[in-house]
Amino acid sequence: MSETAKVCENVFGAPLAELVGVSADAVQFSPLAPGAQALEDVAPGSLGSLAMLAPAGAIERRYALALALRALAPDAQLTVLAPKDKGGARLAKELSEFGCAFTEEARRHHRICRAHGPAEPSAIAAAIEAGAPRFVEAVGLWSQPGVFSWNRVDPGSALLLAHLPRFAGRGADFGCGLGALGKAALAAPQVATLAFVDADRRAVAMAARNVVDPRAQFLWADARRTDLAGLDFIVSNPPFHEAGVEDRQLGQSFIQSAARALRKGGALWLVANRHLPYEAVLQAAFGRTETVASEGGYKIFRAQA
Numbered sequence: 364m365s366e367t368a369k370v371c372e373n374v375f376g377a378p379l380a381e382l383v384g385v386s387a388d389a390v391q392f393s394p395l396a397p398g399a400q401a402l403e404d405v406a407p408g409s410l411g412s413l414a415m416l417a418p419a420g421a422i423e424r425r426y427a428l429a430l431a432l433r434a435l436a437p438d439a440q441l442t443v444l445a446p447k448d449k450g451g452a453r454l455a456k457e458l459s460e461f462g463c464a465f466t467e468e469a470r471r472h473h474r475i476c477r478a479h480g481p482a483e484p485s486a487i488a489a490a491i492e493a494g495a496p497r498f499v500e501a502v503g504l505w506s507q508p509g510v511f512s513w514n515r516v517d518p519g520s521a522l523l524l525a526h527l528p529r530f531a532g533r534g535a536d537f538g539c540g541l542g543a544l545g546k547a548a549l550a551a552p553q554v555a556t557l558a559f560v561d562a563d564r565r566a567v568a569m570a571a572r573n574v575v576d577p578r579a580q581f582l583w584a585d586a587r588r589t590d591l592a593g594l595d596f597i598v599s600n601p602p603f604h605e606a607g608v609e610d611r612q613l614g615q616s617f618i619q620s621a622a623r624a625l626r627k628g629g630a631l632w633l634v635a636n637r638h639l640p641y642e643a644v645l646q647a648a649f650g651r652t653e654t655v656a657s658e659g660g661y662k663i664f665r666a667q668a
């Protein structure tokens with residue numbers, strides 16, 4: 364760490380410890396960390412410092428930078444970093460467009476910028492507006508840049524939607540995103556309750572806008588550690604990337620968690636990219652598993668607890 368670097372008392376995401384100093388009890392602001400604070404809610408000019416692992420998506424990144432610059436006190440430092448090929452190479456240009464002073468260094472394939480306000484208020488307002496929630500016609504849902512497949516229908520989800528049966532009883536949508544799968548399940552009046560679960564605060568907020576139904580419950584939580592139990596059915600298009608890197612264990616943990624949350628005889632309906640190795644985990648966690656469809660690079664599984 365350079366001598367000018369400070370230990371930050373606020374953090375967004377999980378920047379590498381060797382690149383930026385973050386206090387052990389730092390306040391977390393990432394929307395991907397259930398229970399974290401929201402930069403949107405911070406009083407302008409009130410934070411003393413912030414270390415940010417910037418998101419890879421350009422609109423989402425500029426939105427997060429704008430919120431951070433608005434939240435920081437005039438003399439406070441924003442330490443923002445990202446891998447060079449995941450937005451890091453664009454940080455300097457973006458900070459210039461916000462009109463703030465900054466230094467830049469390159470280490471461990473990252474670009475690390477240390478910035479100070481004041482930033483240009485009109486540039487801040489424009490980036491916040493560009494990254495805000497909006498109704499997306501192409502998806503037919505409320506959405507926000509940064510949420511999974513925010514401006515296009517995911518083909519895997521579309522395939523699962525085409526095969527869903529009419530459910531009954533108590534259910535859940537694990538990794539609900541904008542809420543399309545759970546919303547379709549709620550079309551059956553026999554469904555009594557449905558829990559929309561996602562680790563992304565923005566996804567849960569959008570799902571709550573998209574599904575106005577007294578039977579729906581919205582949980583900003585890690586689906587691998589939910590205490591839901593005795594469910595009749597679960598629908599899921601599980602994630603298989605963590606911080607932009609393929610992680611097969613994530614989807615496998617969703618399957619094991621779903622098996623724990625279902626009652627005996629309850630069913631998991633799951634879509635997966637064809638290359639993902641879920642069969643053995645499904646077999647081990649469930650009594651009966653069948654492949655309901657396999658097309659367009661995706662598989663639909665039905666597994667019975």
Ligand SMILES: C[S@@+](CC[C@H](N)C(=O)[O-])C[C@H]1O[C@@H](n2cnc3c(N)ncnc32)[C@H](O)[C@@H]1O
Binds near residue numbers: 520539541544563
């Ligand atoms: C492949 S997307 C599916 C989204 C939505 N169900 C759909 O079909 O469009 C996976 C979702 O899982 C969420 N997610 C990732 N890790 C999670 C976790 N540990 N617990 C809950 N949700 C998670 C992501 O935020 C994302 O919304």
